[in-house]
Amino acid sequence: MRHPDWVSDEVLSERRRLVALGYRMLGTVADAEDAVQETYARWFRLSEEERRDVRSPAAWLTRVAGRVCLDMLGSARARREQYVGEWLPEPLPAGQLTDASSATDPLERVTLDDQVGAALMVVLESLSPAERVAFVLHDVFGMPFAEVAETVGRSPDAVRQLASSARRRIRSAPPAPPANRREGIVLAFAAAANTGDLAGLVAMLDPRVELRADGGGVVSAALRPVRGVDHVSRFLVGVLAKHPDWQLRPLDLVDGPGLALADAHEIYAVISLGLTEGAVTDVWLMRNPDKLTGWR
CATH class of the missing domain: 3.10.450.50 (Nuclear Transport Factor 2; Chain: A,)
Known part of the structure; x- marks a missing residue:
């Protein structure tokens, strides 16, 4: 039986948000695109019955993308040991990762842009993979700690500690001028x-x-x-x-x-x-x- 069109539309409309999540996790658009491609591959490998049982495709995709990024962060650390010279996150043009739905709200746009600023992205690189995933999923994308715990394979209390540790590291940076x-x-x-x-x-x-x-x-x-x-x-x-x-x-x-x-x-x-x-x-x-x- 063909899967309902509204579910397919909902799933495909999540792509830009998932790329934004992947970039915050991985630091480059190319790696983010790879993570999103793998996330969608896992969705479409589900049977139609399994997809119908997913109450919120957006939440499912976010959890899976987080898990994919966590796996990629582990292998990325090994690759970067062989990197020639310094490794820096990819700088992005204004608005590249801003969701169209938020573009009409200047305050929200500023918040979203600050969340991918160079200074923050450099600090994120200093975190452990689990800290980074916990912080991005909870503090940036608003995922409940219980769901973040499922993604990283740890208890909710452990995930709270990971996010808190990441938050302290980020807040320790000197404030930027207005x-x-x-x-x-x-x-x-x-x-x-x-x-x-x-x-x-x-x-x-x-x-x-x-x-x-x-x-x-x-x-x-x-x-x-x-x-x-x-x-x-x-x-x-x-x-x-x-x-x-x-x-x-x-x-x-x-x-x-x-x-x-x-x-x-x-x-x-x-x-x-x-x-x-x-x-x-x-x-x-x-x-x-x-x-x-x-x-x-």
């Missing part, structure tokens, strides 16, 4: 770098500033973090001096203003800045072409 100030900071940073103004750039950097670049072993990038005001400022000015046609240009990242390292025809890198009220604390420079597909 959204209306970020653009000015980012533009001033770009102007100083573009003009070779070392003194101006130095004045904007936190003493413990760190620059991390991800080239994936495909293009040239710093293989280790560049640390300290002097080293970071000279690195940035040096890159632009070496490539006179390149400039730092503003663009809209999913969590706010960012920068493209580009000439008139092509984007060579996307830069996200970690900001506090008084300084730039982190520079995340994405050069890996496999993680720049949203900008091509």
Whole structure:
């Protein structure tokens, strides 16, 4: 017997939300797409009777996607030990993962975008797979702890502790400046770098500033973090001096203003800045072409 159309429509309409979940779990759109594909494969491998017994296809898909991502996170850690240089999450254009249903609510849109910001995504990378899955499923997607427990194979109390641990780690990061100030900071940073103004750039950097670049072993990038005001400022000015046609240009990242390292025809890198009220604390420079597909 043919499965009812309304169930198929409900299942297929979940795809964008599942990709958003997968990205928060895994850090790249390609991995998120793979996780979603496997999730749908498991749904369609169910018999029609099994699918009819699922009260909420959306909840079922979310639980299965979480389990798939948990498995993928375990293997990803092993792969990243062989990764050439630094591994960074993929930077995304503004609105790429925002559900269409929430686009009419600016406040909700801001909340969703902050949940995929570069600073948060970098912190998520430092969590254990179970912590990350527990935090994303419960704190971001609102899944009850009992259902998260089924997904990660632990007790609800253990899952609460995992999410709490992740929450503490995330909240320990210094607060970013208000959204209306970020653009000015980012533009001033770009102007100083573009003009070779070392003194101006130095004045904007936190003493413990760190620059991390991800080239994936495909293009040239710093293989280790560049640390300290002097080293970071000279690195940035040096890159632009070496490539006179390149400039730092503003663009809209999913969590706010960012920068493209580009000439008139092509984007060579996307830069996200970690900001506090008084300084730039982190520079995340994405050069890996496999993680720049949203900008091509």
